[in-house]
Amino acid sequence: MKIILCAGAIAIWATTAVAHSPLDGTTPTNGSIVSEMPVEVLMDFKGDIRLTRVTLSHADSRAINVDLGGQKTFAQEFALPMQDMGPGSYVVEWRGLGADGHALNGTFNFTVKQ
Numbered sequence: 843m844k845i846i847l848c849a850g851a852i853a854i855w856a857t858t859a860v861a862h863s864p865l866d867g868t869t870p871t872n873g874s875i876v877s878e879m880p881v882e883v884l885m886d887f888k889g890d891i892r893l894t895r896v897t898l899s900h901a902d903s904r905a906i907n908v909d910l911g912g913q914k915t916f917a918q919e920f921a922l923p924m925q926d927m928g929p930g931s932y933v934v935e936w937r938g939l940g941a942d943g944h945a946l947n948g949t950f951n952f953t954v955k956q
């Protein structure tokens with residue numbers, strides 16, 4: 843009985859997290875191909891969030907931490923500095939805390955042309 847209750851609780855939590863779908867848009871947009879590496883990536887959320895960790899990875903190199911500027915307040919829009927690691931595919935992975943206390947996370951990617 844206890845196990846069934848736990849599974850139910852996890853299912854509800856997962857549904858809630860997905861329902862938030864917190865990221866409204868990014869620049870560059872998810873999956874886009876750009877001609878050169880952007881100096882900054884813009885992230886626009888549907889509600890206030892506090893980013894706790896953002897990493898940038900490229901090809902086979904190790905993910906690097908993106909500077910969050912020591913932000914301590916909740917906001918809806920972020921401009922985060924990027925590092926040019928050459929042409930190819932980049933993945934931005936982010937983690938944060940929603941204003942209601944839920945942990946949120948996601949990824950988006952873009953490709954810099956050869």
Ligand SMILES: [Cu+2]
Nearest residue numbers: 862940942944
């Ligand atoms: Cu929530």
